[in-house]
Amino acid sequence: MKGVTDDLKQRRASSFGAVASAYAEHRPDYPEEAIRWALSPVTADGSGADGSGAAGGLAGLPVLDLGAGTGKLTAQLAALGTAVTAVEPDSSMLTELRRQLPSVQAFGGSAESIPLPDGSVRAVLCGQSLHWFNLERALPEIARVLAPGGVLAGLWNNDDNRVEWVAGLHEVADGATSPTLTARLLDTAQMRLADRTPRFTREETAEFPNGQRRTAESLIATISTHSKFLIMPPPEQERVAGRLRAYLGSRPETSAGEFTLPMVTVVLRTIRKG
Helix, strand or coil: CCCCCHHHHHHHHCCHHHHHHHHHHHCCCCCHHHHHHHHHHHCCCCCCCCCCCCCCCCCCCEEEEECCCCCHHHHHHHHCCCEEEEEECCHHHHHHHHHHCCCCEEEECECCECCCCCCCEEEEEEECCHHHCCHHHHHHHHHHHEEEEEEEEEEEEEECCCCHHHHHHHHHHCCCCCCCHHHHHHHHHHHCHHHHCCCECCCEEEEEECCEEECHHHHHHHHCCCHHHHCCCHHHHHHHHHHHHHHHHHCCCCCCCCEEECEEEEEEEEEECC
């Protein structure tokens, strides 16, 4: 998160617990093909390594959802048959995750101090969370819990600002939204995980369409769960929400009720060396 001070980053990272139930309700899921692509290097038969989303090899695969939040990605991993464990540092988010997914093993913990044994998982997936980590401390911990040849992957859902009205939405939001697709691709390129530690291979990235059905009010509710919005003073939140409501009401793409918000899921993956 280039240009963000440590104090501001911590304020934003710790802001989600206050809206845990809204986060669970409004944040989008991930495309199944994106999850399969992230995991394809460690499936039993290697199926899906070409991004095809083939169905083999996920049953019982030990996976860690790190920075799991309220369990959006955790639930999808469980539905795919993996043996998923969730780790989340925020107690309110963890409580919501356990409420939503009582059968999933879930622990309090952070990327910098993972409460799992050495080499205990084949994959570590991070949905909307990898950018919050202190990578200098987190990468050795992730390498510790990953078996050799295991995969580390970050997944991010992003508004597609190549679409004109979406770019305008972000201008009106005045910094309250999450990064656009363009900004996310730049951020992921600058992570350079392999340059930070010799334990991981050079990263690969892929993009997957993930359009979401929204109304003006549900889109504003989603934006209201983003950290930049959450740390704003209440009067500023009201001002931004009013601007967004007016903009969405003025656009032909969004003024007639339900519409599709163009989104793209970016996946970055790297392999733990043996």
